[in-house]
Amino acid sequence: MDHSSLAGRIFRGVALALVLVFFMFPIVWILMMSFQTNEQILRIPPRILFEPTLANYQALISGHLRTTAGNLEISFMRNLMNSFVLSSAAVLLALLLGVPAAYAFARFKFRLGESIAFTLLSFRFAPPLLVLLPLSLYYQQLGLNDTYFGIVWVYQLIALPLILWIVRGYFEDISPDIEHAYRLAGHSWREAFTRIAVPLAGPGIAAAGLLSFIFCWNNFVFALILASADKQPVTVGALAFVTASGIQYGQIAAAIVLSVTPTLLLALYAQRYLVEGLSLGAVKG
Amino acid sequence: MARLELNSVGKAFGAVRCANDLSLIVEPGEIVAVFGPSGSGKTVLLRMIAGMFEPDEGDILVGGRSIIGAPPEHRGVGMAFQNFALFPHMSAQDNIASGLRAKAAGGEVTSRVNSISRLLKIEHVLGHMPRELSNGQKQRTALARALIGNPEVLLLDDPLRNVDAKLRYEMRLELPSLLRRSSAAVLYVTQDYREAMAIADRIAVLIEGRLVQVARPEEIYARPASVAVARLFGDPSINLAEVTPRAEQGALTAEVAGTRVRLESPDRQPADYGACWLGVRPDDLTVARTAGEGAIPARIVAITPMHERAVLLLRFADGIEWLAALPPDAAVGSAEDSVFVRFAPEAALLFDRASGLRIGLPPRRQAA
Amino acid sequence: MSMVQLLQTNALPRRTTRLRGRMLPYLLSLPALLVCIAILVPFVTAAVYSLQRYRLNLPYLRGFIGVDNYIDFLSDPAFWNTLRISLVYTALTVVLELLLGLGIALLLRRPTRVHNAVSIVLLLPLMTAPAIAALMWKLMTNPSFGILSYLVSLFGVHDFKWASDPSSALFTVVLVDVWVYTPFIMILLLAGLRSLPRQPFEAAALDGVPASFVFFRITLPMLAPYIITASLFRLLDSIQQFDIIYAMTQGGPGDRLMVFQVQAYLEFFQYTNVGRSAALLMILWLITNILSNIFIKNWLRLRARAHGHA
Numbered sequence: 001m002d003h004s005s006l007a008g009r010i011f012r013g014v015a016l017a018l019v020l021v022f023f024m025f026p027i028v029w030i031l032m033m034s035f036q037t038n039e040q041i042l043r044i045p046p047r048i049l050f051e052p053t054l055a056n057y058q059a060l061i062s063g064h065l066r067t068t069a070g071n072l073e074i075s076f077m078r079n080l081m082n083s084f085v086l087s088s089a090a091v092l093l094a095l096l097l098g099v100p101a102a103y104a105f106a107r108f109k110f111r112l113g114e115s116i117a118f119t120l121l122s123f124r125f126a127p128p129l130l131v132l133l134p135l136s137l138y139y140q141q142l143g144l145n146d147t148y149f150g151i152v153w154v155y156q157l158i159a160l161p162l163i164l165w166i167v168r169g170y171f172e173d174i175s176p177d178i179e180h181a182y183r184l185a186g187h188s189w190r191e192a193f194t195r196i197a198v199p200l201a202g203p204g205i206a207a208a209g210l211l212s213f214i215f216c217w218n219n220f221v222f223a224l225i226l227a228s229a230d231k232q233p234v235t236v237g238a239l240a241f242v243t244a245s246g247i248q249y250g251q252i253a254a255a256i257v258l259s260v261t262p263t264l265l266l267a268l269y270a271q272r273y274l275v276e277g278l279s280l281g282a283v284k285g
Numbered sequence: 286m287a288r289l290e291l292n293s294v295g296k297a298f299g300a301v302r303c304a305n306d307l308s309l310i311v312e313p314g315e316i317v318a319v320f321g322p323s324g325s326g327k328t329v330l331l332r333m334i335a336g337m338f339e340p341d342e343g344d345i346l347v348g349g350r351s352i353i354g355a356p357p358e359h360r361g362v363g364m365a366f367q368n369f370a371l372f373p374h375m376s377a378q379d380n381i382a383s384g385l386r387a388k389a390a391g392g393e394v395t396s397r398v399n400s401i402s403r404l405l406k407i408e409h410v411l412g413h414m415p416r417e418l419s420n421g422q423k424q425r426t427a428l429a430r431a432l433i434g435n436p437e438v439l440l441l442d443d444p445l446r447n448v449d450a451k452l453r454y455e456m457r458l459e460l461p462s463l464l465r466r467s468s469a470a471v472l473y474v475t476q477d478y479r480e481a482m483a484i485a486d487r488i489a490v491l492i493e494g495r496l497v498q499v500a501r502p503e504e505i506y507a508r509p510a511s512v513a514v515a516r517l518f519g520d521p522s523i524n525l526a527e528v529t530p531r532a533e534q535g536a537l538t539a540e541v542a543g544t545r546v547r548l549e550s551p552d553r554q555p556a557d558y559g560a561c562w563l564g565v566r567p568d569d570l571t572v573a574r575t576a577g578e579g580a581i582p583a584r585i586v587a588i589t590p591m592h593e594r595a596v597l598l599l600r601f602a603d604g605i606e607w608l609a610a611l612p613p614d615a616a617v618g619s620a621e622d623s624v625f626v627r628f629a630p631e632a633a634l635l636f637d638r639a640s641g642l643r644i645g646l647p648p649r650r651q652a653a
Numbered sequence: 654m655s656m657v658q659l660l661q662t663n664a665l666p667r668r669t670t671r672l673r674g675r676m677l678p679y680l681l682s683l684p685a686l687l688v689c690i691a692i693l694v695p696f697v698t699a700a701v702y703s704l705q706r707y708r709l710n711l712p713y714l715r716g717f718i719g720v721d722n723y724i725d726f727l728s729d730p731a732f733w734n735t736l737r738i739s740l741v742y743t744a745l746t747v748v749l750e751l752l753l754g755l756g757i758a759l760l761l762r763r764p765t766r767v768h769n770a771v772s773i774v775l776l777l778p779l780m781t782a783p784a785i786a787a788l789m790w791k792l793m794t795n796p797s798f799g800i801l802s803y804l805v806s807l808f809g810v811h812d813f814k815w816a817s818d819p820s821s822a823l824f825t826v827v828l829v830d831v832w833v834y835t836p837f838i839m840i841l842l843l844a845g846l847r848s849l850p851r852q853p854f855e856a857a858a859l860d861g862v863p864a865s866f867v868f869f870r871i872t873l874p875m876l877a878p879y880i881i882t883a884s885l886f887r888l889l890d891s892i893q894q895f896d897i898i899y900a901m902t903q904g905g906p907g908d909r910l911m912v913f914q915v916q917a918y919l920e921f922f923q924y925t926n927v928g929r930s931a932a933l934l935m936i937l938w939l940i941t942n943i944l945s946n947i948f949i950k951n952w953l954r955l956r957a958r959a960h961g962h963a
Contacts, residue, residue, distance in 0.1 A: 012760060015756075016760055016771065020774070023774070023777070023835075023836065024777070026778075026790065026793060026832065027777060027778070027781075027789075029793060029800055030793075033792065043798075044803065045803060046798070046800055046803060096684075097685055098685060100682070100684070101685035103681060104677070104678040104681035104682040105682065108678035112679060112682065112686070113678060113682055116685050116686050116689050119689045119692075120685070120688070120689060120692075121949060122942070122945055125941055125942075125944075125945040126696070126938055126941060126942070127913070127914055127917075127934050127938055127941060128893070128914075129914050129930075129934055130935070130937070130938050131692055131695045131696055131699070133695075133699065133917070133921050133930060134695035134696075134698040134699045134702060134931070138694075138695060153691075156688075157688070160685065160688055175368065175370060176337075177366045177368060178370045178371075178372060180335065180357065180364070180366075180370070181364065181366060181370040181372075181427075181430070183336075183356070183357040183358050184336075184358065184363060185363075185384040185430065186358045186384075186385075187358055187383075188358060189356070189677070196372060199374050200373065200374060217782065218781070218783065218784075220782060220783065220784035220896040221896060221899075221914075225918075234782075234785075235782045235784045235785060235896075236784075238784070238785055239900050242791075249792060249795070249798065253792060256785055256789055259785050260780075260781050260782065260785055263780050263782070264777050264780055264781070266780075267776050267777065267780035268773065268776075268777075271773045271776055274780075
């Protein structure tokens with residue numbers, strides 16, 4: 001607690017610098033790698049200063065990779081698009097299902113509601129493979145395997161509990177009198193819900209949506225099991241890409257950068273909601 | 286316009302009965318104040334009428350039609366909330382306009398919003414968001430929103446609770462005419478007896494979920510139905526003493542702190558009443574330096590000057606303490622002085638000690 | 654007081670609208686309920702599979718065998734290896750992340766502009782997909798050009814094989830886990846630290862109480878609910894870790910990193926032994942279920958306290 005002593009301040013400064021280096025270095029290093037040619041990457045000792053190249057990104061965007069084993073067609077951009085499609089669709093679906101349910105849980109105390117909320121919450125902590133492996137067998141029978149519809153349906157299992165618990169807290173913070181006042185002014189509960197409750201919980205809904213988008217985007221195991229190459233998101237695609245492209249390290253780094261950029265930007269944009277969302281609203285004071 | 290009618294309305298939350306056999310009629314254009322201590326069930330009563338929850342027993346009628354089971358938006362009820370309950374994401378203008386239940390044309394909405402806000406003197410803040418409004422402006426916006434739809438029944442839930450003293454004073458003067466203009470049946474909940482007396486045509490006193498007295502303000506003040514009611518009206522509150530009144534020589538008397546005082550008999554023929562409470566309002570006491578018949582000796586414990594009068598704390602020989610409210614210029618002495626306290630026989634109220642009910646004319650439960 | 658609670662105190666609905674009002678919450682949460690059921694069905698299926706001899710490549714052998722799959726585990730060294738690795742991995746990651754996270758949270762405790770900026774920047778690893786994070790570290794630990802391999806060589810450690818050597822594989826994946834998830838603990842504890850009341854600390858400062866005493870007797874006990882919540886959160890995730898390990902080594906080298914979910918995944922897809930895979934996952938579920946029950950209770954208490962009641 002000694003803020004004033006010089007030794008204390010130096011110690012804190014050094015500790016803070018070490019922390020920053022440990023957590024930031026990998027991101028910075030990979031970013032630098034993505035602008036290097038393979039020759040530059042393989043140079044020993046590594047150099048901080050180099051002549052940047054966009055060749056890796058060009059190759060990824062065009063889909064034509066030149067490797068030592070010959071030319072390779074890899075549709076990493078398709079993985080990127082799949083991530084967008086799957087994550088957005090899952091979040092939209094989860095919002096559509098979750099916001100009304102969150103409203104019901106916040107406004108009405110009913111036993112079924114608590115049961116649903118807790119089932120979903122406890123599945124947040126269940127091993128995902130336990131559900132996924134039998135589901136993949138069912139999906140094969142139903143013909144849902146490797147369809148966007150089928151994958152989205154599973155993806156929104158990531159988003160729904162998060163949305164339920166965060167948005168519920170926001171609805172609970174709205175005074176019921178405000179909705180009563182609107183209804184007494186001659187509006188149905190549906191109008192009170194859409195014109196009063198939803199706009200007032202807007203920031204919470206947006207935060208929950210952004211966060212669940214990030215979590216969907218970052219998911220790996222769901223698509224690994226349910227999606228084949230042309231439906232795979234970047235997380236699975238990047239791993240396949242590593243296997244396929246072998247030693248094209250610059251391109252691997254560029255693929256990694258492209259994979260994480262959207263979520264990292266969203267995270268910085270929505271950072272003030274992250275604490276709440278990460279703890280499912282646990283420490284909201 | 287339509288009258289509001291409550292028929293034996295009852296409501297319990299678990300083991301707590303918040304409303305017990307409530308019957309009340311509010312005529313169109315009439316203002317009835319629902320007054321009672323906090324937790325007496327005032328808000329529950331309003332919310333049952335507004336449709337936020339339904340009574341367990343009894344019926345609620347507006348214009349002769351039962352509104353039980355009808356959703357809030359179809360009840361013809363307007364309400365102003367204690368915490369204003371303004372829509373924080375809408376301007377004052379839109380807040381008020383939302384109260385126009387009939388989908389009026391745009392031009393008509395504007396003109397009606399303008400006229401009601403002129404009436405409430407908030408036309409200059411119509412473009413503001415609720416967070417930019419002072420509490421007084423919020424209150425007026427909420428009132429405008431409740432009034433603009435011309436509801437048949439208007440419910441006001443302690444609307445002046447959260448505004449400052451000056452504004453409360455002004456609104457007390459303005460509100461009655463404003464409310465009467467709407468010719469709605471108005472139920473006005475308050476915890477302040479002065480507000481109830483200033484605003485209402487009649488006051489319904491609610492204690493522990495029961496209507497113990499419904500009457501005109503001055504009647505409740507002069508002839509409270511019970512000790513509990515007598516205590517709620519008046520500041521400083523009514524002085525009480527345990528007495529056992531006796532009929533003596535054609536007059537009713539009681540002994541207060543060793544002094545026999547005359548009381549007015551509610552009956553033609555004075556009779557013994559058993560154990561009673563004697564109640565005398567502080568305003569009805571006179572304090573003098575000189576002894577005399579029926580004058581109770583006392584000591585002044587303390588004198589508190591209050592705006593338009595002085596309040597004396599008096600202690601009788603038997604230790605009972607009473608308050609007297611006197612004109613500030615009535616110089617009767619200072620603390621520790623010995624004085625004599627008198628009151629007129631007709632100022633004395635008698636209550637049965639067991640039931641708490643006032644002895645005298647039966648309290649009028651339904652004053653139409 | 655809620656509407657439904659109130660409505661339910663009425664024995665008989667007197668109008669149909671009241672009935673509709675009572676149905677409303679159920680209607681609103683119906684879709685979420687269906688989703689619940691949609692999860693519960695495969696879950697129950699998995700439980701049934703775990704009691705069957707069920708191999709995808711030998712479908713005609715399929716049949717009910719009771720708890721034989723589970724009994725087989727008792728004598729199977731691979732299972733004990735999985736259990737051991739999972740527990741060691743969990744213990745290592747949670748303890749390291751907790752210590753590091755607490756340390757960083759204490760460093761960033763005062764809400765200065767620099768501290769807030771650092772705490773935001775530290776979100777980035779947490780928001781990186783764990784599978785991608787594993788790939789990043791795989792590039793950095795590449796034996797021929799990886800910057801980390803180069804750095805340790807500067808300290809005289811040559812040919813350090815990171816994840817591809819059985820002796821350092823666990824260390825490497827734990828390092829990645831620490832990189833990704835320490836910020837999570839840090840954020841929760843920082844929020845907890847900043848919400849602690851000031852008075853005890855001011856009083857202690859006035860009385861000249863030594864810093865170590867303040868930390869162990871005031872800070873830690875007051876922070877305990879947050880620490881428990883954060884560690885349970887991590888415990889539940891860590892014992893199920895799949896992404897980092899699978900992306901890094903697919904459970905290897907050998908069976909060095911065969912944690913529960915990786916083992917179950919391989920049982921299913923490589924050995925097509927559905928019954929065994931399901932039984933493994935059921936055991937994992939049992940462990941997490943016990944932990945998550947403790948967790949949810951604790952978390953609800955914390956949440957209730959944050960909302961100012963109980």
